[in-house]
Amino acid sequence: MLIDLKGVHKTYDNGQPLHVLKGIELQIEKGEFVSIMGASGSGKSTLLNILGILDNYDEGEYYLAGKLIKDLSERVSATYRNQMIGFVFQSFNLIGFKTAVENVELPLFYQGVNRHRRHKVAMEYLEKMGLTGWASHYPNEMSGGQKQRVAIARALITHPEIILADEPTGALDSKTSVEVMELLTRLNREDGVTIIVVTHESGVANCADKIVHIKDGLIEKVEDNRMHHASQFGTDTVMK
Amino acid sequence: MRDLLQEIWESLRRNKVRTCLTGLAVAWGIFMLIVLLGAGNGLLNAFLADGLDFASNTINMGGGVTSKPYDGLKQGRYIQLKDEDTDLLRQPPFSEKVDLVSTNVSKSGYTMTYGRRYFNDVILSGTMPADLEMNRIQMLAGRFINDRDIAEKRKVIIIPHLHAKNFLSGGTDYDKLVGQRVKVGNLSFTIIGVRHGAENQDDRNLYVPYSTVKSMFGLGNDVDEITFSFHGLKTAAEGEAFENQVRATFNTAHRAAPDDRRAVWIWNRFTQNLQMEKIKSILIAALWIIGLFTLVSGIVGVSNIMLITVKERTHEFGIRKAIGARPGNILKLIVTESVLITAFFGYIGMLLGMIACEILNMTVGRSSVEIFGQSMKMLDNPTVGVGAAIGATVVLIVAGTIAGIFPARQAAKVKPIEALRAD
Numbered sequence A: 001m002l003i004d005l006k007g008v009h010k011t012y013d014n015g016q017p018l019h020v021l022k023g024i025e026l027q028i029e030k031g032e033f034v035s036i037m038g039a040s041g042s043g044k045s046t047l048l049n050i051l052g053i054l055d056n057y058d059e060g061e062y063y064l065a066g067k068l069i070k071d072l073s074e075r076v077s078a079t080y081r082n083q084m085i086g087f088v089f090q091s092f093n094l095i096g097f098k099t100a101v102e103n104v105e106l107p108l109f110y111q112g113v114n115r116h117r118r119h120k121v122a123m124e125y126l127e128k129m130g131l132t133g134w135a136s137h138y139p140n141e142m143s144g145g146q147k148q149r150v151a152i153a154r155a156l157i158t159h160p161e162i163i164l165a166d167e168p169t170g171a172l173d174s175k176t177s178v179e180v181m182e183l184l185t186r187l188n189r190e191d192g193v194t195i196i197v198v199t200h201e202s203g204v205a206n207c208a209d210k211i212v213h214i215k216d217g218l219i220e221k222v223e224d225n226r227m228h229h230a231s232q233f234g235t236d237t238v239m240k
Numbered sequence B: 001m002r003d004l005l006q007e008i009w010e011s012l013r014r015n016k017v018r019t020c021l022t023g024l025a026v027a028w029g030i031f032m033l034i035v036l037l038g039a040g041n042g043l044l045n046a047f048l049a050d051g052l053d054f055a056s057n058t059i060n061m062g063g064g065v066t067s068k069p070y071d072g073l074k075q076g077r078y079i080q081l082k083d084e085d086t087d088l089l090r091q092p093p094f095s096e097k098v099d100l101v102s103t104n105v106s107k108s109g110y111t112m113t114y115g116r117r118y119f120n121d122v123i124l125s126g127t128m129p130a131d132l133e134m135n136r137i138q139m140l141a142g143r144f145i146n147d148r149d150i151a152e153k154r155k156v157i158i159i160p161h162l163h164a165k166n167f168l169s170g171g172t173d174y175d176k177l178v179g180q181r182v183k184v185g186n187l188s189f190t191i192i193g194v195r196h197g198a199e200n201q202d203d204r205n206l207y208v209p210y211s212t213v214k215s216m217f218g219l220g221n222d223v224d225e226i227t228f229s230f231h232g233l234k235t236a237a238e239g240e241a242f243e244n245q246v247r248a249t250f251n252t253a254h255r256a257a258p259d260d261r262r263a264v265w266i267w268n269r270f271t272q273n274l275q276m277e278k279i280k281s282i283l284i285a286a287l288w289i290i291g292l293f294t295l296v297s298g299i300v301g302v303s304n305i306m307l308i309t310v311k312e313r314t315h316e317f318g319i320r321k322a323i324g325a326r327p328g329n330i331l332k333l334i335v336t337e338s339v340l341i342t343a344f345f346g347y348i349g350m351l352l353g354m355i356a357c358e359i360l361n362m363t364v365g366r367s368s369v370e371i372f373g374q375s376m377k378m379l380d381n382p383t384v385g386v387g388a389a390i391g392a393t394v395v396l397i398v399a400g401t402i403a404g405i406f407p408a409r410q411a412a413k414v415k416p417i418e419a420l421r422a423d
Helices: A044-051 A074-084 A100-109 A115-128 A144-156 A174-191 B002-014 B016-052 B085-089 B147-152 B161-167 B210-217 B236-253 B269-312 B314-322 B327-362 B386-412 B416-421
Strands: A003-014 A016-028 A033-037 A059-064 A085-088 A162-166 A194-199 A210-215 A218-224 B058-063 B098-114 B117-127 B139-142 B156-160 B181-184 B187-195 B205-209 B225-230 B264-268 B368-371 B374-377
Touching: A003 A044, A016 A044, A016 A059, A016 A210, A016 A218, A033 A044, A033 A174, A044 A059, A044 A162, A044 A194, A074 A085, A074 B314, A074 B327, A085 A144, A100 A115, A100 A144, A115 A144, A144 A162, A144 A174, A162 A174, A174 A194, B002 B016, B002 B327, B016 B269, B016 B327, B016 B386, B058 B236, B058 B269, B085 B098, B085 B225, B085 B236, B098 B210, B117 B161, B117 B210, B139 B161, B147 B210, B156 B161, B156 B181, B161 B187, B205 B210, B236 B264, B236 B269, B264 B269, B269 B314, B269 B327, B269 B386, B314 B327, B314 B416, B327 B386
Parallel strands: A033 A194, A033 A210, A085 A162, A162 A194, B117 B205, B156 B187
Antiparallel strands: A003 A016, A003 A059, A210 A218, B058 B225, B058 B264, B098 B117, B098 B181, B098 B225, B139 B187, B156 B205, B181 B187, B368 B374
16 A cells, blocks of 8 residues: 555634545555546645645544655655655746756755766656757746656656656646656556546546545545546547 | 755856845945954054053052151152162062062263264163063164173163164164264263164163163162063952052052052053053954944845845745755755855955055055154054954854845745745
8 A cells, every 4th residue: 555545634724714625535556547636626736735745634644655644844744755756746847947957856966866876867767758858958948748748757756656746737738738648657557656646637537547536625436447438538539 | 065056056147136236235344344453453553552662571660759648757758769679579479470670770861972973862771681671672783781781880882773873874784883982971882782762763762781870870779760570460450469569568668658659650561461452352342343233234135135035936945845855955055055145245345355454554554643742653554364354254154144044944934835836
């Protein structure tokens, strides 16, 4: 069991309390490709933040690779994020004044890997993403798809337990979206990377083997989607 | 470290104008600090120059007039020091503390003639070999009075360098004068040395052996001044107590009240020197404080700019934290940036400050002013030493850290979810 959530509750308190997660039970095995679907306000982003150790929860337990993730200090949670989680964001979140390869290197920088080795590994990952020629380009010189591939390379470089992708195609056109989802699928199939994609697009969700539907802070149903027939659009078009 | 520096370089390069403006404030602060300290040193050097003309562990005494009746004698009695008085210093409780003892008698109102050149109103000052050390007499040529001069009552003389210069028609080859003869009044003396005197014509002391003056003028056992050096005193209080002990002993020997401060005139150079050192350190401290306050505005500037930088880079810090930057990493990044800005521009300011001090030294330092008829340097060597430079370096690093720590803590506190949301 790679991820084990037991009765996770989360309440935001901005003036009046907002009970966002009302007892989430979720188990994800190593090597799974899971998508989390839900309308906005359903709590899926909060769930993703908790899974990514970016946010705390109030009740319940969250085990990641056998470690209880609860009430960690900033320092420890940063280290866990660095070692166990790779993030892929909707808006890429690359650092603008760093080149593609420098962006990819950054997680290793925080692991204290020396500069030569860092560069070498980062170049390997860029090559894997087909971006060797773009290594010394800055993010604003690249297309959305390229930027997202740089971000994926950055997420992969530390060999994390999971890749958390938050609306990874949200800022991409449909053609690029297909490419990025194919890339994630390939990583899952070929390299056995565990991937969790949060999305509200059924087409994107349909790429996953398992779809977790979340509604009003609770898991509504977990759908087996190994046949990839989940959405009515899923059969012929991939998304959008 | 190289990575850290590269990160900082990138960040500074993106904000050149802003960085330079901030740096200017720091450079100005340090510049003012250095110039203040330099000018302060110059002033102190100029005004305290006289204070260094004698060894600080000495006491100088002369006869006075009693200010109160004692032992059946009326006040207003003149006290004449005698040769025997020096024996008091060789007995307990003084014998273990007192080192050198010198006595002095002088006769003034003579004219010194050398060929066709002459000086009016010179002073024949009969003194002892120990005077060389206690009054820090600097010999430029020849030698000082020695024991044989005293024993044989030789008619030898030591003249100040300004007189010597005059005798040499402006030349400074003082050795030429050694062995020459000069007349003082009707008496002929052989020059045995030229000493460094004051830089003005007021220094008219011609040193001759104590015994020579005594016998020439038939002065018996009268002494004008007794100077002695001592050891083993540390604090001003100890110096004060020692002085009082000396006063009581001498006063008693001359049948004056032990606490009569006017019966025997005592110049305690030890306590005076301590006081001067104290004044000096207070002045230097005051200058540092003024300088540091000037620097504070620079520090506030750096802090301000760093805060803006941190605000601008909130999103970036959020990304960094999401991919594994610990709060300490972010803190170090900002503090180092702050220290580097402060140190770099601070050193520029320090360098300019030192150049300014040198310019001061070459202009104002060379000129002198007339104060109360005395020619005086305005500034004497107005520069800062290695100590002040090291001090300023420490100040810069501390200042940079202080300026950076508040913004850095802001940056380290950035919550990745909030930062990432703000796009």
